[in-house]
Amino acid sequence: MSTPPPPSNQPSSSSPSTAFSFPPEYSFPPFFTRQTNLTTHHAQLTKWSSLVLSYCRHHRIFKLSLSGNPITTTNPTTTSTSSSERDTTELFFNRTINRRLSLPDIREVIDFLRRDNRAEYVTTTTTSTSTAAGGADGGTAGGAAAGGGGGGDIVWIYWRTPEEWAALVESWVDGTGQRGSVLTVYELVEGDGTVGAEFHGLDQELLLKALNVLVKRGKAQVFGQEDSLGVKFF
């Protein structure tokens, strides 16, 4: 609430200023209709999944709203939510050819991703407990969006799974020789030391998921309170 907003809340997401280049299927009208042929349908899901993943990777989107509502990304530094709006409607709605993938079909794509562990619905329980930093203040837009979507509107898009993020963090810790030292989560995400690392600017919730993976493996320990989470690597 009191902490000033960070100068740039998406340092790395704004860096790929180049526009995302959609695959050719994106301008193929039948791509937006659910195919009845099983083989074709599977190919369609595959192509949609890779499109979603590459789109999110390009724009460094971690949570995706299926309905296209702007997601308020929780700012790691403050409990206040500064809504960093990204219009993700273009992903499922091609304005040039005026075709839109319907919501049930989008869910099918997400389900397809979930089977691959590439997506996960943001549940209300996670927002209220582990992501207390973001949503516990009550009435925040993020919490409302997650809760209001019926546990289904906001989706984690794991273009890297928590395990993969964890591996990246660990290799960074190893690489910088900080094994045994204590770092705050904020430092990991926003600190100057991680500017070059891939997880710089990572969604805090997602980072915590990654760190929890490390905790389970006995490679790290997370402690501290909501605002001042610290992590110690072994």
Added chain:
Amino acid sequence: MFLKQIDLTTALRPAYLPDEDLLFVQDNVGLYEGKYKLPNHQNGQVYLTSHRICYVDKAEPRKYSVALDLKDVERFEFYGGFLKSSAKITLVPKPTKRASLQPRSTGLAASPARSSTSSPAQHQDGPPRVSPAEPPPTSTATWVCTICSFSNPVPSNFDPTTATVHTPLAPCLACGIKPTLTHVLKATISNAASRQPGSPALQSPLPVRPRPATEVSPGPNQPRNPSPRSSDPDASFQCPRCTFLNHPSLLSCEMCGGPLISHDLPAELAPQARAHTDSPGPVLNSLSPVPAGTESPDSVKVSFRGGGEKIFYERLKSSMSQRKWLLQSAPPIPRASRPASEAHVNGPTASPATTSSTSTAVTRPKLGGIAGLEHHSQAMRKNNEFVIGTAFEDLEALMASAKEIVALADAFARQVKGASGASTASENALLADSLSQLGLMATKDIVGSSSSAGGSDSLYLSELARILAEFLTDDRRAVLRRAGGVMSLVDLWAAFNRARGGVELVSPADFDKAARLWEKLGLPVRLRTFKSGVKVVQGRDRTDETTVRALLGWLRDLHEFPPEREVPWDWRRFGRGVTARDAAERFGWSIGVAEEELEMAEERGVLCREEGIEGLKFWENFIDTGEGKGYKPPATEPSVVQALTDAGFL
């Protein structure tokens, strides 16, 4: 040979001659020649028409299907069957030489398009010589009274060429009943046929016995004329009974009177006999007096193993007595009964000569211009009136003049239709066509009911299936082609029943069953059921692959030609979507068929669909282009994999 190869239609039915009517069909029959079963002709269908008896083999229809002309049948006999032997109908051919001998019979045999009868028969004049037990016929012809079976001599002044109904005929000497003209005629003809030796070209290859070469010119009264082939003048012929050496030209032994058979005959006959199946069927021993020279092994038997022989016999009898094949060369209809005064009441130039009985001989009044036309139409009307009047006098007359009446009715129908609107010309043509079809329709009473349990309808259905296949593939009508090669079963049912002109309609159930038989019967059309359950009819050569190829070719064309209006996508790359309607227009299908075909192509993964505000459209499949088969999560980069391995996760 009595039996001839025949042409089959596409549906493996006999190709009918013009004016030929189908009278009866029976399956599960076999053929015998003489006493013996004909190999490869033991399981088939027999078609009795007004002109022929056709046998269509079940296993090898194209190879072993034969027919015999009814006009070549001298007589036919019925054998009711006994214990395990099936009922049979024996058909005895006329002696084949009569055509060249009797002017009258030349007229009979002169029906056009069936002249193949005169092809040389293989053993046509063998039979008379092989039956030596026959008494030598007298030089004069005899006719056998049908009442008392007394053999009467044909009056010497009786000339078959000039005899008419009005020729006086002497009654039977025994019972005093007058014979019919045809009876006496037949007797004369057969007598003449058996009396005259064949020309050298027609000589039997069966040598009879050695005889002096000098005796080559037999007198006309020498009935059994052996082949003048052997050249040994001294050769004598040993009587098999008393061993007396007879003069070779003798028919019966001089000593004991026993019949003399040719000694080298068996050797010649043996290979032929071996060709037959070993199990000879029972022979009907005809007790009725037989005209000389007609009992021969050349006779053909139809064995009815599945029943139906009685109806066949009845219909054969009536068709033999109607002798429709004579009509082909005959003048259209006898009008002798028409009073001359009525026929020419309008003709100002009516002369006595115009009272000739045939209408073709009527002289045209020499009138010109409108008066002539008026007169002509008036005469036509009179004529029609007369034809209709006589036709409906009794049933016989109606049947006799059926052809003309049908033509008239057709013409009237056309006039009526023409008045109401000329736009239905094609419908009219179809109707007119259908009339010719009517005669060939197998109806339930034409088709014999198989006696085998459970299969009572099967013959009717298979006939129906064949007729349907013919109907579809008929080039004149081109039902299937006009429908773009595919037609829904319901449409076909409607078209078919319409073509039948409202007579003998086929029930949907029978129709469906018949359509299912196409595959089994090996007909050139097939029934296809789409995923949705819609049944369509298409040619056998039309497969899904060809359809898909056609669809794809069409869609690829759309890459080349710009769409009518601007489209936001890259039409050079994707082409454009097509609706079922577009496809129906393009290929001439009905909309329902087009939908099914498109969905079939989609099912095969060739097309994909787009549902939008403009309805369902189908596109070339650019979604599943094959590269998605080995889908891998894209995020697995080498560095991550390395890190994961390091961390011990992998």
